[in-house]
Amino acid sequence: xxPKTGGxxxxxxxxxxxxxxxxxxxxxxxxxFSIFSKNSEKxxxxxxxxxxxxxxxxxxxxxxxxxxxxxYWHVFVKDLKPDTLYGYKVYGEYNPSKGYRFDGNKLLLDPxxxxxxxxxxxxxxxATLPGDNTPYAMxxxxxxxxxxxxxxxxxxxxxxxxxxxxxxxxxxxTKRPNSGIEEDMNGTYTGLxxxxxxxxxxxxxxxxxxxxxxxxxxxxxxxxLKNYWxxxxxxxxxxxxxxxxxxxxxxxxxxxxxMVKAFHKAGIEVILDVVFNxxxxxxxxxxxxxxxxxxxxxxxxxxxxxxxxxxxxxxxNTLNTNQYIVRRLIIDALKRWVTEMHVDGFRFDLASVMxxxxxxxxxxxxxxxxxxxxxxxxxxxxxxxxxxxxxGLYQVGSFIGDxxxxxxxxxxxxxxxxxRGDDGMVKPxxxxxxGSLELYKKPFRDPNRxxxxxxxxxxxxxxxxxxxxxxxxxxxxxxxxDGSNDNFSSNYGVEGPADNPDIEATRLRQIKNxxxxxxxxxxxxxISMGDEVRRTxxxxxxxxxQDNEISWFDWDKVEENRQLLEFVKDLIQFRKDHPIFQLExxxxxxxxxxxxxxxxxxxxNQPDWSHYSHSIAYTLQDRENDCxxxxxxxxxxxxxxxELPENREGKNWRRILDTYLSHPDDIRKNGELLVHxxxxxxxxxxxxxxxxxxx
Numbered sequence: 001x002x003p004k005t006g007g008x009x010x011x012x013x014x015x016x017x018x019x020x021x022x023x024x025x026x027x028x029x030x031x032x033f034s035i036f037s038k039n040s041e042k043x044x045x046x047x048x049x050x051x052x053x054x055x056x057x058x059x060x061x062x063x064x065x066x067x068x069x070x071x072y073w074h075v076f077v078k079d080l081k082p083d084t085l086y087g088y089k090v091y092g093e094y095n096p097s098k099g100y101r102f103d104g105n106k107l108l109l110d111p112x113x114x115x116x117x118x119x120x121x122x123x124x125x126x127a128t129l130p131g132d133n134t135p136y137a138m139x140x141x142x143x144x145x146x147x148x149x150x151x152x153x154x155x156x157x158x159x160x161x162x163x164x165x166x167x168x169x170x171x172x173x174t175k176r177p178n179s180g181i182e183e184d185m186n187g188t189y190t191g192l193x194x195x196x197x198x199x200x201x202x203x204x205x206x207x208x209x210x211x212x213x214x215x216x217x218x219x220x221x222x223x224x225l226k227n228y229w230x231x232x233x234x235x236x237x238x239x240x241x242x243x244x245x246x247x248x249x250x251x252x253x254x255x256x257x258x259m260v261k262a263f264h265k266a267g268i269e270v271i272l273d274v275v276f277n278x279x280x281x282x283x284x285x286x287x288x289x290x291x292x293x294x295x296x297x298x299x300x301x302x303x304x305x306x307x308x309x310x311x312x313x314x315x316x317n318t319l320n321t322n323q324y325i326v327r328r329l330i331i332d333a334l335k336r337w338v339t340e341m342h343v344d345g346f347r348f349d350l351a352s353v354m355x356x357x358x359x360x361x362x363x364x365x366x367x368x369x370x371x372x373x374x375x376x377x378x379x380x381x382x383x384x385x386x387x388x389x390x391x392g393l394y395q396v397g398s399f400i401g402d403x404x405x406x407x408x409x410x411x412x413x414x415x416x417x418x419x420r421g422d423d424g425m426v427k428p429x430x431x432x433x434x435g436s437l438e439l440y441k442k443p444f445r446d447p448n449r450x451x452x453x454x455x456x457x458x459x460x461x462x463x464x465x466x467x468x469x470x471x472x473x474x475x476x477x478x479x480x481x482d483g484s485n486d487n488f489s490s491n492y493g494v495e496g497p498a499d500n501p502d503i504e505a506t507r508l509r510q511i512k513n514x515x516x517x518x519x520x521x522x523x524x525x526x527i528s529m530g531d532e533v534r535r536t537x538x539x540x541x542x543x544x545x546q547d548n549e550i551s552w553f554d555w556d557k558v559e560e561n562r563q564l565l566e567f568v569k570d571l572i573q574f575r576k577d578h579p580i581f582q583l584e585x586x587x588x589x590x591x592x593x594x595x596x597x598x599x600x601x602x603x604x605n606q607p608d609w610s611h612y613s614h615s616i617a618y619t620l621q622d623r624e625n626d627c628x629x630x631x632x633x634x635x636x637x638x639x640x641x642x643e644l645p646e647n648r649e650g651k652n653w654r655r656i657l658d659t660y661l662s663h664p665d666d667i668r669k670n671g672e673l674l675v676h677x678x679x680x681x682x683x684x685x686x687x688x689x690x691x692x693x694x695x
Contacts, residue, residue, distance in 0.1 A: 011058060013077075014076060016066050017075040022036065023110060023113065024110065026144040030079050031142055033076075033077065035073050036073075036294065038295055039092055039093070039100060040073075040294075040295070041064075042104070043062040043090050044059050045077075046058075046087050046088065048085040051118065053135070054134060054135040055134065071325075080142065082143060084141070087109060087110070088294075090293050098306060106132075106137075106288045107139075108293045109137075109138060109139075111235065112332070114145060115143050115241070115250075116139070116214040118138045121136050122136055138214070141252070148254055155380070158205050159448075161446070163205050165206045165526040165527070166204040166206065167529060168209065168210070169210045169457065172552045173191075173529060174188070175552045179555050180194075188245040190255055190258070193262040198558075200267070201569070202572065203572035204572070206268060206269035206382075207268060207269070208273055209270065209273060213234070213238065213239075216280045216289075217242065217547070221477065224477075225546070227544070228543065232315060233280060234280050235290070239252055253340075253341070256341060271344055272337060274346045276349075277318060277354065278313035278315045278316065278318055278353075282315070282316035284309060286317070295325070298320065298323055299326055301320045301360050312389045314390035318353060322357055330368060334375075334378055347407070350388065351386050352393040353391075356391075369404070370400065373401040384406065397439040406450065407451045407453065407456075408450045408453070410432065410436065413488060414429050414432040416454065416465070418635055419517070420489070420635075421614055421636065424611045430618075432521065434586065434588050434597060435587065436450050436523065443586065447522045447584070447586050447587075451524050454517075454528075459484060459487065460541045461536055462514060462515075463531070465514075466506075467495075467497070468495060469491045470495070470539070471485065471487065472538060473542050476540070495539075496539060509685055509686060512659040512687075513685065532565050532569075533557035534561045535554060567663055567666055574657075577669075579622060580620050580622035583596070593623060597620055602615055602641065614634070615633060615635060615636055628648075628692040629690065631690075632680060633682075634684065637685060639681055639683050641681045641682075642679060643679050644678055652673060653690040654671025658688045660686040
């Protein structure tokens, strides 16, 4: 694409420019460029017509006296228009022993680039090996962020108490040919818009999109595989261009915004899974794409020997998130996604990394986390922490601040183990379904800041959780060594697919049990893509590199498992219909009339907390709305008879849900009136929910 010039062909006049804003900023009469690089000696701005161009059409040297303010290099390019491609060459000392990795042969991405394009000649190796990588490099795109009609759209900002999150992969959700959308839309932002009605009908209130920052799909150990998940960013401001239906650089941001706008029209929030703990530049032997070549010793936590990188992410490097320039980068990126892209919140991958100082030591009050919590632009956005890292830091229940929500990994494990039938789990299970008060130890905290989940992208799907004792990751090419061995799963008799109807019935019942507990626990539930229709990865619990049918949503499953899908939809609606599941106080914390929850065992008022107990019952009372619910959970492999509470005058129990029954009898909105005999026999591995109603 040739830019329109104001004078000589392919030549633009320049002036000094200014240091702020960072990035490429469009003005009526041109574009201002600004970038941080403290220890560099020379910087060149390179402008391109096309992404695969071997040479720039104009190289603009930046003068260290005229075009540099303190540590910022800047220039104003007169009459330059949006959609121009650009990158930087930064020169300086190459001395890894001092942490310096300047290399003027490498074309660098602007970390503030609002769009990035990748050409057909792109090569990760060219950024790793010596020599010029310009013909093979991704390029930034000059974007006017305000040239878009939002049609009055604003972020939705649903309260956590009314939120039901659905984690999905943008590409994987629609990539299969059986998705029912136009083939060239499969796996794109535009394709995802076509599936908004499905998600709205399901009843979820937010999608949590797996990483959509620009990343490198070729960052894998085998040429036959791809980096599918995207947890390895290259540019924190740029939507991933490979998810675009249209290949034109100027529409990348617009396609993303069209998707956000479509979700908002359906009442669905958009939460981004963001990665600020590391980048795609890898370790000391990795490529030079951007930050390494701009100011390596500032952007990354280095080892005691500065030639090497500290690695608390498990991905070769760790961003120095509490260094001032990195803090600014993170805050500016988050502001961009909220103000310019209208997203509703963020889930921070390995957020505990962001609590480490420049030496990798945990900090009591990490500045970046407090800035995110307190920033006025982010004040209504959801901020969710994955509160651990690969360096052994585990902060679930103790993450900083008042605003942060947390992925509750303990909830996941407690529910899995109890429903599997493990000993010693009844008390942890009870605590988890009642908001994990013992974990968070803050009686006045909003219990909905616990993001409850059974499965997520990382691990088994729900179907595979009840179909496998062991992981089966052979397709990843790592000898089945990758992925967690602590899955708390069970195959209930046969590994993998089963023809035995009894085994299959148990598996389906367990899936319904998991959904019932998840959606009727106190806290904010999160469902993983496709669990509602038994999506399988064939036992692969680490499908990060499987950009194929192993990971993609199989839309034939919607009809194959229609009854389960309807069960989940009815369960979601039941949660929405009853305020007791949306309280912003803990059930177990008494108010003036006592707690909202009373615990029982198979006998009333006698919960069995013993090591060998596999059952629990509890009564939930919503005094404000005059509603009473009774839950009975049998995780044992034999039937158990539970005593029922006496009803109030003129009322009786109605069975809302019994996971042992087949659909549609397994869940009924108005319930089925019971002949009150004072007890209810629960079949093996089943959950029953009763609601008190009029006779």
